[in-house]
Amino acid sequence: MNASAVGKASIEVKRAYLAGLIDGDGCIMATIERHREMRFGFRVRVELKITQKEPELLHSLVEEWNIGRVSSNRKGTAYTTYDWIVREKDDLKNILEFIEPYTRLKKKQVTIAMQILQMKVMTKQDLIENARLADALSKLNVRSSGRRSNFASMIQIPVSSND
Secondary structure, X not given: OOOOHHHHHHHHHHHHHHHHHHHHHEEEEEEEEEOOOOOOOEEEEEEEEEEEOOOHHHHHHHHHHOXXXXXXXXXXXXXXXXXXXXXXXHHHHHHHHHHOOOOXXXXXXXXHHHHHHHOOOOOHHHHHHHHHHHHHHHHHOHHHOOOOXXXXXXXXXXXXXXX
């Protein structure tokens, strides 16, 4: 398929616009969660969130990308904010690859999140390494500074030698 210069410019604008939204009003996080179905009882989950005061833009992102969801957050009694939340691994990979060349403020977060998403967890050591990456990503997020900082220690529990 041949793309016209106009079509190419349109895609570049979309990439830059989404990267700017994420740089300015977004957050790329990784959490370590207990998960019974996972081999070692834990998983590292990456999440992308964009917060806005009005939900229209976020609903348009859900429609355009056909991924994620919009949820509301009640902040006190005065107002509500809205989040576009994307948690599916393949969806996150697609978005992060799409914006990577255009992101500025969250370039390190994108790089670490992609490392987490691409890592295959075959051993407990792989899981611990992935958890350390999650800790590194958490340290880069301003709002995470007051939260527990060493999530990797959660998974330092004894595991059977059969694992």
